[in-house]
Amino acid sequence: xxxxxxxxxxxxxxxxxxxxxxxxxxxxxxxxxxxxxxxxxxxxxxxxxxxxxxxxxxxxxxxxxxxxxxxxxxxxxxxxxxxxxxxxxxxxxxxxxxxxxxxxxxxxxxxxxxxxxxxxxxxxxxxxxxxxxxxxxxxxxxxxxxxxxxxxxxxxxxxxxxxxxxxxx
Amino acid sequence: xxxxxxxxxxxxxxxxxxxxxxxxxxxxxxxxxxxxxxxxxxxxxxxxxxxxxxxxxxxxxxxxxxxxxxxxxxxxxxxxxxxxxxxxxxxxxxxxxxxxxxxxxxxxxxxxxxxxxxxxxxxxxxxxxxxxxxxxxxx
Numbered sequence: 284x285x286x287x288x289x290x291x292x293x294x295x296x297x298x299x300x301x302x303x304x305x306x307x308x309x310x311x312x313x314x315x316x317x318x319x320x321x322x323x324x325x326x327x328x329x330x331x332x333x334x335x336x337x338x339x340x341x342x343x344x345x346x347x348x349x350x351x352x353x354x355x356x357x358x359x360x361x362x363x364x365x366x367x368x369x370x371x372x373x374x375x376x377x378x379x380x381x382x383x384x385x386x387x388x389x390x391x392x393x394x395x396x397x398x399x400x401x402x403x404x405x406x407x408x409x410x411x412x413x414x415x416x417x418x419x420x421x422x423x424x425x426x427x428x429x430x431x432x433x434x435x436x437x438x439x440x441x442x443x444x445x446x447x448x449x450x451x452x
Numbered sequence: 453x454x455x456x457x458x459x460x461x462x463x464x465x466x467x468x469x470x471x472x473x474x475x476x477x478x479x480x481x482x483x484x485x486x487x488x489x490x491x492x493x494x495x496x497x498x499x500x501x502x503x504x505x506x507x508x509x510x511x512x513x514x515x516x517x518x519x520x521x522x523x524x525x526x527x528x529x530x531x532x533x534x535x536x537x538x539x540x541x542x543x544x545x546x547x548x549x550x551x552x553x554x555x556x557x558x559x560x561x562x563x564x565x566x567x568x569x570x571x572x573x574x575x576x577x578x579x580x581x582x583x584x585x586x587x588x589x590x591x
Contacts, residue, residue, distance in 0.1 A: 385475060385476075385477050386475055386477075387477075388477055388479050388484045398545065399569055401546065402545060402546045402569060402584065403569075403586075405546045427508070429534075430508060430509065431499050431503060431509075432534070432586075434499075434509045435495075435499060435516075435586060436586045438515050438516050438517055439517050439519060439568065439569075439586065440569070441515075441517065442515060443480075443482065443515075444482050444512050444513075444515065445509070445512060445515065446512045447508065447509050447510055447512065451508060
């Protein structure tokens with residue numbers, strides 16, 4: 284009986300050694316982790332994520348900008364040899380707040396605009412202006428050199444539009 | 453968006469030359485560009501680009517309202533007329549009587565900004581009244 288017991292122990296011991304040997308033949312966690320991290324780093328959308336591997340289970344963490352990135356990070360890690368399971372702890376960043384609406388365009392009312400246009404063209408003899416529905420129409424004559432300054436003055440009055448029908452001398 | 457493409461060089465330059473409070477909006481076929489230029493030369497540069505893209509400003513599809521910011525009450529302003537004196541008036545309007553003059557390139561003091569068009573100013577000679585803001589820039 285004692286001999287049999289020893290024999291059994293030997294068989295068990297051999298089995299333990301064999302199973303340990305087989306397990307150690309698979310990729311090491313550190314190598315799998317390194318391969319998974321390299322794969323994630325290869326894609327700019329997932330490069331900021333972290334991955335750790337323990338017992339063949341890969342855990343991905345970090346923040347993605349959208350769901351697509353979260354899903355693709357999982358698929359990438361699943362495809363690494365030695366990964367048995369993936370725990371996806373990636374969080375998705377909240378969408379950026381919408382841009383503040385652009386300030387509405389301010390258009391000066393006609394009566395105010397007319398008065399301001401009169402002041403603006405005062406130094407340009409030969410220039411006439413009319414205002415209707417915010418549109419300033421310039422007529423008459425002007426020297427080309429004087430045109431930019433006149434346009435600067437008129438366009439600063441918050442008109443809807445400036446129609447330049449001036450004849451350039 | 454078409455107008456933003458047409459005037460892209462202007463908008464890009466406004467951004468790169470430090471125009472603050474820049475607003476670019478397109479509405480009813482007109483592009484409105486507003487902001488505060490850091491200097492008179494930055495403003496002139498934008499107007500040169502405008503004149504290059506739309507020679508003699510004929511298209512009527514842009515309202516460029518970029519003025520030289522930074523003028524504060526009590527600050528110094530320079531008279532930037534072409535060559536002539538700047539009228540100082542009793543009230544804010546060309547219908548108001550002239551109460552004094554400031555010379556071309558003269559430095560005056562801003563008392564306050566009555567409106568975007570008219571500033572209340574004082575000369576070193578003691579004349580005080582309203583002058584047209586487009587002929588004044590921070591010194």
